[in-house]
Amino acid sequence: MKKAIFTLAIGDNPMYKAALKTFQQYADKVGADLIISEELHYKINIENPKYSASPAWPEKLYTAELLKLYDRVLYLDADILVTPWAKDIFEEYQDLETVYMFDEGRHLDRTLAISQINEALGPITNWNEINGKQSYYNFGMFLVSKNCKLFEKASLEGMQLVCNNVKFYDQTYINYTIQKHDIPNVCVDKEFNRMEFLGFEGYKEASFIHYAGRGYRIKCPSREIRYIHDYIEMYGQSFSAQQQKQLKLDAWNLFIKNLKRKSNVPEFLLHLLGKPTIGRKWL
Template sequence: MNDNKLKTAIFTLAIGDENPMYRAALLSFEKYAEKVGADLIVSKELHYPITITNPRHTASPAWTEKLYIKELLKKYDRILYVDADIIITPDADNIFDVYNDLDTIYLFNEGQLLERQPVIDKISAIMGEIKDWPKVNGRPVYYNLGCMLISRQCPLFDIASLADLQTLCNHIKYYEQTYVNYLIQRDQLKHQSISAQFNRMDVLGSQDYKQAHFIHYAGRGYTNSSLKREVRFVNDFCDMFSGRIDDDVLEKIKQDGWNLFINKAHKRYKLPKPIISALAKTFVTI
C-alpha cells in the first residue's frame, strides 16, 4: 500500500472502439491501483478538441487528453499516467515509493537509445531554440510519455496549452510527447529518468522483458509485425495473470485478441477470413 498518506491516482486513456488489449491493460491497472492504494481514472471521451489536417506524421486527437492531468492534480497529490498498451505486471514494485521526490517529473529517457535530435530540431524551429539541451550517451535526453509520474508541485501542466499543441500537431512527430520534452527543458523543470523496469520497451530487445514491472508494447510490441501486437499483448497478459483473474475472463480476452488480429489481417490482405484464420493458425508464431 502507498503509506505516505498522499492522495494518488493512476490515469489512462481508453478512447474509441473497445480493444481487448485495452481491456487487459485496464485489468492490470485495476490490480495495481488496489495494491498501491491509488484511484484508477480512465478517460473515455475527449475534453481537449484539436484539429488535425494532413499531418506530416501519425497524429491522434486523443493525445491532447493528457492535458487533463492538470485537473486531476487539483484533487490528487500525485498522478501516474500510463498508456493503455502497457501491462503492469502482478508483482510490480510501487512506483510511488520508488520515485518519491514531489518536485520531480519522472519518465523513461528513450533518447539514450533512439536518436531524437531531428524532432527536437523541428520543434525548436517553431517554438524557439533551447541552449544546452542535456545529453546521455551522446544523444539528447528525450522522454517517452508512455509512463509518467508527476506531482502537484511540478508545474508542467500549468505551462502546457492546447493552443501550443494545435500549432504543433500537424508538423511534429509524436507532437504531444515532443512538446512535453521541450517544456521540461525550456522551463528547466526538475526531471529524472525512471528505470526501464517501469517502462520496458521493445527497443531494449525481447530477452527477459516479462520480468519488468511495466511492459510497454508500443510499435510492434515484441513481435515482428504490428499486426500481431494485440495477440502478443493479450497472450502475455493471460499468462501473467493466470490464477489471479477468472479463467473465463482471460479466455474471452485471448479469443477477442485473436479475432482482432484476424480482422486486421483480413483488411490488409483482402483474403476471406476462414483462409486468413487457417493460414494464421498454421504459420503465425507470436
C-alpha cells in the first residue's frame, strides 16, 4: 500500500524547516513518501474578507491529485512537530472509506462558523452532535484514503463561495462537505493533533504537536521560538551546538521582524531592548 505525507511549506520560516525534518524522519519510520507543496496549485479570489483568509488554504485540495498516485495520504500543517516517539497513525486508523481528523468542536464553540456556512450554502439540519456540541474538525491534520469520497466532493469552487464571509473558510467548508455528503468520519485521539487549548500538561508526550494559534506561547514571545525550543529538546542530539544556536537565532530574528512590522519600531532597537531581557532565556 503506497502512503504519502503531504504538507505545504512556503517561505523560510525556521519552524517550517524544522517541521519538514520531523516529517521526513516520520515518513521514513512509517514507510511513506514526503510530498511538499512549495508553490500553490490553486488560485482563489479573496477580496475584503470578513475574517482572516489566506490564499494558501485551498492547497489542501491537492490531496485529490495525490490520491490518484497513493492509497493513503496523511496531511500535516507545517506548524506541527512530529515527535520522535510518534505512533504509526496509518496502523492506528485503518478504515479506507473514513476520513480521520481531530474534532475540536467537542472542546470549542464553532457554532458561528457553522451557522455562516449553512447560510451561505444551504442549511444542514442534522449536523452531527457529540454530547450536545456540533462536530467540527480541525483541518490542520487529516488522514484520508483513496476509497474516501471527501476530496471528490470538495472543490475550489465551493471554497470560493465562502472564502470572504465564513470564518476559517477552508476548514468550515470541509466540515460542511463531510456533513452534506455523509462522509464517514472518525475523531482521532488528541495525541495526533495536540493543540494548546487542550492544556499544557503532558503536551510533549503527544505524537503530533500542533502549534496553531498562540502555539504554547506561555512565557514565550512567539510560537516559532516555542517550536524551535521544543524541537531542540527532542531532536537536539542529532545536530551540533552551533546548529542549535543558529536555529534559535533564526526564530528570534523572525520574532523581531514580525514585531517591527506591528510596532514600526526599528529592528536594531527591538534587538537592543529585547536580547538582554526576553532573549536571554531563549537564545
